[in-house]
Amino acid sequence: MASNTLGARLLRRKPVSSLIAESEGHGGVPSGAPEEGGRSGIHLRRSIGLWQLSSIGIGATIGTGIFFVLNTAVPSAGPAVILSFVIAAVTAGLTALCYAEMASAIPVSGSSYSYAYATLGEGVAFGVGICLLMEYGVSASAIAVSWAEYLNKFLDLAFGVKIPEQLSGAPDGTHWFNLPALLLVAMVCVLLVRGVSESVKVNAAMVGIKILILLLFIGVALTGFHSGNLTPFMPLGIGGVQVAASSIFFSFIGLDAVSTAGEEVKNPRRTLPLAIIISLVVVTLLYILVALAGIGAQPWQQFDGQEAGLAQILQDITGQSWPAMVFAVGAILSIFSITLVVIYGQTRILYSMGRDGMLPKRFAQLSPRTGTPVWNTLVVGVLVGALAAFIPLDVLADITSLGTLIAFSVVSIGVIILRRTQPDLPRGFKVPGYPVVPLLSVGFCVYLITGLHADTFRAGAIALVVGVIVYFGYGIKHSKLEQQREEQPEQESAVADAETG
Template structure:
């Protein structure tokens, strides 16, 4: 069967912009499904589990203590503020994911609305959200592996082998191990990965619910006073840190070509995940602070295990929490690496990065070379970096892409009002405008040093686009917009 669209849609010819129409994106996606590309195997339940798997991990198990250090007991408000930002943007993701169900997520949405240059920079920022966050998550995993070993066998790995130079070690071997384990599972196939992610998602939700049940038995009102010791500034800073806990929900849209009935299931899965995770986070934060107080939780890497140990006066409960954290954070590495490989695949299809990233194994229907390149590339910073170094940079890059997604909803409504949409943003256009505003507000809270790093990162991305990607774009080299299948491996 031919993999070429019989009536190929053409790209936009607007002066000064290279915009790929939604029809062309969908045509290319359809072409890749004719025996050359990805396989639709994920249902709604698996997609929700995939979303929870991508979200719940380091941010709550490790990062909670950092948020508490900024906001005190008002960290609950910080989580709500971060959630509101996500909810407005989740509406936008839901509309775009239902209208353009392809693998590229924010990158593809920007390409269809704001042009190739913006799309490339969005894809460049997604290296922070997905790629760099893999490194951050892997570092957090290492911390809980040591906590688990200490609880179970009474010893832990030496600092030289379980932390990077910034944290007093030499190399973080557990961080490398979890990245390579995730890559191994991903190259086996999406069905196997989805099953593993679903099992881990159910387990970690159960662990967090159990934590809340234990923590609330020791709840004391006095531990919530003073509620906001640093005022609104502390709440804002706490929300910027807490936002890291929500990173990953948009990974649901990267599965657009591997989901059954994506126009229906993607919007539903996004909204379920945000609602479920927000309730869980607020309950965990309230339970942790209410049981021991903000000072006892602040700046403790394995705060949840500490709370359970203190409340139960035993190390057994803390060991169970540490086990849950090990599983939870491993599932985040798996889900986020999946999202990164699918975005790179979309960029490679468009000619903006080398073609090796779009090659799909005919045996497993997965991008094998892409996955191993990503694994090696981000195992290096995981082995040698501190968690604190990458969290703020990951957060600001993610917020920037989310702001673009909110703008993309408005642009697509104006450019393609007739496009089929299975979900529409409520209170349009107020909702996406507020989404942009909240994203910028939390970006402000990351601090000026993070802004400097981010501007430098964007400048490097703009240079890469100008010197490499622009001249290799297939949108220009294939002006008829023909949908061609990606190459296969082997």
């Protein structure tokens, strides 16, 4: 008989076989019967190939922070922000290898939430789900705020007009709310409601534009490169490098976004790990080149408070408006694609949690026409839009990093646990240097977590309290594993009656 203690219920794990069966639409539901929380026979469709999935990873990662993170990170580290990118990239690389193994072994939606459910238990999985919702929701808001800055820059350069100051920023003495950010979130949600296939095609096209404009920035910025801008290299010490690395780490969440598409990928055991590794290599090279070019082209003290910073650097170097205007247009299109991917990832995590009974059944419902979780998209759109309209950019960035680092740590720990508990589970990819690589991944994540600002931990604590209330108020009572636990004594009693009858 299953244990009824609180500890046992918090630590109960979902079998990998059940996760995979549900992802294929075979979650133990009789033919023709409606699925729990959903509609009969409706499940996510496998329509994404390797290059499309790599585009999701590149699209969610390049630009998640690079279009604005220099203006928040450089003041903390000076020219040594280049080392901050290296530290963040090493952490992301170690974690990417762990994600590749987990994604190939458990090719389902839900990302590290699903991986935690299979390895660390229900209580930890719900906590990770909250971190992921923080990670995706808050980062989408931060990205939308950056989009508003580049839109304003383009309108100024092209037409000599600007969005009214009251409608272009978080509330303070001057601003009321960020209207452009709100409009961006609304447009993305409309596209996602139409279907994932259309969304992926739009994203793949925009990824190409994004890479081209970043290469444009690197090429032009290097013409204005002055080695004197790199000295002193570390004016704020190693502590500043750590703070900057912690703040910019959210720029690597595209790796996580790849794994949220597990149920919509063709040949997932091969495609998922390859897409994660391709995404990591491309984005790391571009990030470091952009940081080096930007720091070389402009004294580090000028980055503080600079809006649409990369476009402004191009304008200052060339003395003309057209390079900055071209870059601003590219940034507007690119940031749209990033927002698209990040909101997409959050809706799939809510879908997985709803399917598991951890959230109300409504979150597990899919549209019979498009096969997309429409309700989730609407909920996410409202919440992300509200954050983007009313919360400052630097606060959003740090909260995103906290959620990302916690989720990444859990995945690395999950690799070790799954190797021990299910060594024979088929894996399309295995982490090299095991167990050193997963342990290093956890160590680097903890190091970056300690570099975050105190306000970030307060925001994280509030999110944790909300998560505890939701889990103990709803999730622990309605999860599918709880339903199975309650049904087991009835089944055992029926068997006993039959034997004695």
